[in-house]
Amino acid sequence: MSNLKSHASDAPSSVRASSNKPSTQKRILDTAERLFAKEGFEQTSLRQITQEADVNLASVNYHFGSKKALIQAVVARYMDVFMPALDEELRALDDESALTTLQVFEAFKLPLFSLNGIHKRGTERFLRLLGFAYSETQGHLRRYTQSAFGNVLQHLLALLHRANPELSDEEMFWRLHFVLGATVFAQVSGQALIEIARAEFNHEVNIKTVIEHLIVFIAGGLERP
Amino acid sequence: MSNLKSHASDAPSSVRASSNKPSTQKRILDTAERLFAKEGFEQTSLRQITQEADVNLASVNYHFGSKKALIQAVVARYMDVFMPALDEELRALDDESALTTLQVFEAFKLPLFSLNGIHKRGTERFLRLLGFAYSETQGHLRRYTQSAFGNVLQHLLALLHRANPELSDEEMFWRLHFVLGATVFAQVSGQALIEIARAEFNHEVNIKTVIEHLIVFIAGGLERP
């Protein structure tokens, strides 16, 4: 883990010097993101990634060190946008006089949709990545999130307590995890569900619709007396 | 798939003739169940199962045909108890005059707890197996459940519609899947959560407690106007 060659700590930031083709690093990152979001981390092999990215197999280990590190790099690219944005939204709620659960969860919407700046379907990808991070046991990812953005999550918990002062710590603990479960699951099974829904109800269904439905649901569950 | 030796279609039903040691088949089934519920299907290897069951590696393929078939056998042992029990409970609700969502979900409690007859912690194991069946993509399991117990699931959907006549088909579709997500997730992350909760709140937490919390939550989410 220590005698690696460079991991491109700086170097060719994003675009190759005299070529219109993105750098090897970016190609790997983009392709990995797409495949991870589609199939999950464990289901996606480095051979699949490097083949589709049209780079050499060994370049993943050269540039990122390991598959774990690649996974973390992919997730971090979204976390680094999402978490500060969420932080800002949550701060805006601090001054709210009559805070509701729905308000807290709706604070997620803008940060989530802002991820579409990273990629056309960034929101969807991020949520699916999160889902896989939880359903597969990617302990290192959980540790990274906790240590890098633990304060934001603490803030979230405090706001929910403020909106639901009658709920005990324990009640809140369980309900928050159920919320997380519904969210994660909706995204991991999301694509399949969206297709079923599309066929069943004969109209377009997109990720925004799903999130709208989801927020109402989890707010209902969380507020239950 | 067709030229297999026997798969023990009948034979030494459950206990060995002149030995106090369970049959190879049962040892495999029990050990597989324990490991599958602990780590998931894909994360558990046949070598791990056969080693802990103290049987030969090849005996899994001899008795069950394949790993997939073993997974299905493990799950079926629970499904065959759970689904008829649920069916009975749901039928009892048909005559209810003012049906509530909570009643429908509480109909799950007895069937779930009855699984403790199969194993001391049968409820927990079953829910975790279900969780893995969904979060890992075990398509064959979904197909089996759908074809074997599809009628019970249809019945469930009908009852929920009766309890919530104001919800559109689409609304119900999404909420039911969120319910499933919260449930599944609670179980897959369940053991870790229970341990955190135990440490955090300084009192015993068991699967029944989690289910009680869960049912209130999902009923709240589903009923939300």
Next chain:
DNA sequence: GATTAAATTAAACGCATGTTTAAAATGTGT
């Protein structure tokens, strides 16, 4: 007790994975 059938066993097969190696190619600074 001989003859089948069923079950168990050790070993190998074929394949896929992440990672490492060492040489070749490319780029950079002087």
Next chain:
DNA sequence: ACACATTTTAAACATGCGTTTAATTTAATC
């Protein structure tokens, strides 16, 4: 143009997986 560092490459490595094979042991049948 040279020397050096960086990057790319093809190949191999080491490990683990589910499955299959063929021989042996155990059990059952006549």
